Amino acid sequence: xxxxxxxxxxxxxxxxxxxxxxxxxxxxxxxxxxxxxxxxxxxxxxxxxxxxxxxxxxxxxxxxxxxxxxxxxxxxxxxxxxxxxxxxxxxxxxxxxxxxxxxxxxxxxxxxxxxxxxxxxxxxxxxxxxxxxxxxxxxxxxxxxxxxxxxxxxxxxxxxxxxxxxxxxxxxxxxxxxxxxxxxxxxxxxxxxxxxxxxxxxxxxxxxxxxxxxxxxxxxxxxxxxxxxxxxxxxxxxxxxxxxxxxxxxxxxxxxxxxxxxxxxxxxxxxxxxxxxxxxxxxxxxxxxxxxxxxx
Amino acid sequence: xxxxxxxxxxxxxxxxxxxxxxxxxxxxxxxxxxxxxxxxxxxxxxxxxxxxxxxxxxxxxxxxxxxxxxxxxxxxxxxxxxxxxxxxxxxxxxxxxxxxxxxxxxxxxxxxxxxxxxxxxxxxxxxxxxxxxxxxxxxxxxxxxxx
Ligand SMILES: [Zn+2]
Numbered sequence: 001x002x003x004x005x006x007x008x009x010x011x012x013x014x015x016x017x018x019x020x021x022x023x024x025x026x027x028x029x030x031x032x033x034x035x036x037x038x039x040x041x042x043x044x045x046x047x048x049x050x051x052x053x054x055x056x057x058x059x060x061x062x063x064x065x066x067x068x069x070x071x072x073x074x075x076x077x078x079x080x081x082x083x084x085x086x087x088x089x090x091x092x093x094x095x096x097x098x099x100x101x102x103x104x105x106x107x108x109x110x111x112x113x114x115x116x117x118x119x120x121x122x123x124x125x126x127x128x129x130x131x132x133x134x135x136x137x138x139x140x141x142x143x144x145x146x147x148x149x150x151x152x153x154x155x156x157x158x159x160x161x162x163x164x165x166x167x168x169x170x171x172x173x174x175x176x177x178x179x180x181x182x183x184x185x186x187x188x189x190x191x192x193x194x195x196x197x198x199x200x201x202x203x204x205x206x207x208x209x210x211x212x213x214x215x216x217x218x219x220x221x222x223x224x225x226x227x228x229x230x231x232x233x234x235x236x237x238x239x240x241x242x243x244x245x246x247x248x249x250x251x252x253x254x255x256x257x258x259x260x261x262x263x264x265x266x267x268x269x270x271x272x273x274x275x276x277x278x279x280x281x282x283x284x285x286x287x288x289x290x291x292x293x294x295x296x
Numbered sequence: 297x298x299x300x301x302x303x304x305x306x307x308x309x310x311x312x313x314x315x316x317x318x319x320x321x322x323x324x325x326x327x328x329x330x331x332x333x334x335x336x337x338x339x340x341x342x343x344x345x346x347x348x349x350x351x352x353x354x355x356x357x358x359x360x361x362x363x364x365x366x367x368x369x370x371x372x373x374x375x376x377x378x379x380x381x382x383x384x385x386x387x388x389x390x391x392x393x394x395x396x397x398x399x400x401x402x403x404x405x406x407x408x409x410x411x412x413x414x415x416x417x418x419x420x421x422x423x424x425x426x427x428x429x430x431x432x433x434x435x436x437x438x439x440x441x442x443x
Contacts, residue, residue, distance in 0.1 A: 058432075062425040099432050124336040127329050128353045131322070141432035142332040146416055149335040153402075153409050 002191045003170050004043035006201055006284035007082055007293055008259060008266055011053045012036040012072040013279075022262065023212045024231040032210075035280065036069075036100055037261040039203050040082055041189065043287045044169045047084060048091035049111070050187050050203045051261070054103035058143060073277050075107045081275045082293045091168055095205025096181040097123055099141040105151065113151050114167060116175050117159040119183030120148055126182075136234050160185065169193065176243035178235030180206045186243065188250055191285060201284060202247045202258045206230070207240055209262040211269075214244055215255050225255070259284055271295060312371035317427045319368050320381070324422070324429040326361040327381060330354065330388050331416050337395055338408060351395070358392055361385060380422040387415040 017034040019026045039050040054060070056072050063069045075086045086107045094102050094115040105113070124145060126136045151157035164173040170190045175183060186204050190197035208214055209230045216228035229240040244258075251257035256269055266272060266282040273281055273294040283294045333354040365385055370378045391408045394400070400408075416431075423430050 058420060062423075062430065066425065120336070120339070124332060127332045128357075131325070134325075139432065140332075142328045142335070143416055143431065145332045145335040145339070146412055149338040149412070150409055152339050153405055 001193075002043075002199065002285055002287050003193055004041050004189055004191055004285070005287045005290045005293075006189065006203075006259075007040045008037050008261060008270075008280075008282040008284060009040055009078050009081070010035045010037045010279040010281070011075070011078045012069050013264075014067060014069045016068065021231050022209050023216065023228050024237065025228065026212075033264040034262055035264050036072075038078075038101075039259065039261065039284075040079065040084065041171070041203075042082075042084075042290070046091055046168045047088045048093065048168060048171070049089050049108070050093045051095055051101040051205070052092055052104040052108060053078075054100045055106075058099075058103065058141065071278055073279060075104055077277060078275075078279065081279075081281055093167075093173065093185065093187050093203075094119075095186065095203075095207075096184045097141075097144040098139040098181065098206065099144070100139075101205070102144045102147065103141065105147040112156050112158055113148075114158045114160050114164075114173060114185075115148065116173075116183035116185045117161055118175070118177060119181060119185070120145060122182035138234075139232075170197075174243075174246070176207055176239060179239040179243055180230070180233050180235065182235065184235075184243075186247065188247075198252075200251045200257060202251055204247060204258050204260055206232070206262070207243050208247070208258055208260045210260050211255070211263055211265060213260065214248065214258055312369070313374055315369055316371055316374050316378075317424065317429070320378075321428045323361060323364045323368065323381065324419070326357060326364070327384055327388070327415075327419055328431055330357055330361060330385075331412060331419065333357065334388050334391050334395075334412055334415075338391070338405070338412065341395060341400075341405070355392055358385075358389055362389065377422055380418045384415040384418040384422075387411045387418075 013033055013035045015033045016031045019030060019032050038053050041048040060072050079086060087110055089108045089111045092108060092111045092113045094113060097119050123140055148157055160173050162175045167173050170193045172188045174186050176186060184205055184207055186202060186207055189201045191199040191201060213230055214227055215225040218224055218226035227241050227244045229237045233240060247258050267280055271283045271294045275281055281294055283292060286292060337351055337354060362385055365381060391411050394408055420431060
């Protein structure tokens with residue numbers, strides 16, 4: 001039995017992205033396509049999202065022109081491919097406060113947002129440091145904290161302190177402190193509802209950006225695969241690898257159960273289709289009785 | 297936001313605007329940081345469990361920014377741009393002042409949130425990313441390797 005349907009929804013992409021930024025040390029490798037996505041989770045009476053993407057209004061034009069990000073589409077368009085409207089979303093898990101994950105807050109008027117307390121507290125500390133230390137604020141949009149204040153004012157912000165089990169039935173939140181960001185969060189779905197689950201999916205945020213981060217060819221050191229974190233972190237690579245090990249333990253070392261949102265090859269591993277807007281929808285799993293969103 | 301009619305009075309409007317933009321960069325950056333810090337103070341006043349001791353730092357930054365903003369060389373052509381920054385500054389200062397007076401009801405809190413939101417909106421309108429005036433520093437963002 002499966003409680004939740006899980007879909008990865010691409011909302012924008014950029015081509016020609018250096019692999020070395022996604023897999024630390026891959027300097028010699030080709031450029032790849034980098035999709036921007038969020039994850040839709042439906043079941044047990046909930047419609048939940050993991051992250052909400054960035055707002056075109058705030059950054060879109062600049063990103064499109066400067067960095068060649070194409071095909072940005074608003075949540076209403078992206079979600080409609082699964083028969084969902086933004087108003088239907090009741091729960092949002094923010095994995096971290098980077099602009100491309102915690103932007104479109106206004107689009108979800110009925111959702112309660114969950115974010116690690118440390119993520120916001122530590123960003124704010126960084127923002128109070130002298131300019132010569134500003135490297136640490138990269139990718140942070142000051143509006144993120146404003147979003148948090150607005151949500152708090154209307155009682156729709158829930159702080160997460162470390163781990164939170166069954167935040168909605170069968171869904172657990174985990175903290176990876178000082179990793180990709182100061183308070184990065186990853187989400188585990190126990191899809192059989194069991195305490196010790198045989199059917200876990202991990203939604204990894206940017207702790208795992210591509211398959212290669214957890215399944216890097218290990219032949220150099222005589223192992224089949226090895227962990228290889230991405231290059232972008234304000235924390236430590238060690239903490240990222242420790243988080244990966246925790247994720248892998250939870251999924252019984254079945255790497256395919258760890259879902260990276262910046263992976264262009266999800267379609268090779270999961271049923272998927274390209275929408276009318278030329279964006280990929282990947283069906284990670286289906287709840288009992290649910291209708292596929294990718295097969296007609 | 298150069299406006300052509302005003303630029304006619306300046307024999308070298310391009311230079312003056314360039315000087316203005318160069319001097320405005322740090323001020324704009326400080327304003328965006330103030331948005332975050334003031335937002336956090338609002339959050340703090342709403343949620344006592346958050347630990348943050350940045351009120352004094354935010355007030356200092358506000359004072360410094362206000363002074364720097366007033367000292368900017370402002371050619372007529374960019375008067376409107378400078379006005380938007382001043383308006384944003386003014387709203388943020390109002391919020392800081394009100395926060396200092398302590399507890400407030402939900403309506404007052406909502407008003408302060410709206411002030412910060414409109415300050416942010418003004419900064420968004422005044423953003424000139426090609427000149428380094430951008431809300432978020434995306435130069436090292438996960439997309440900035442694409443050239
Ligand atoms: Zn990120």
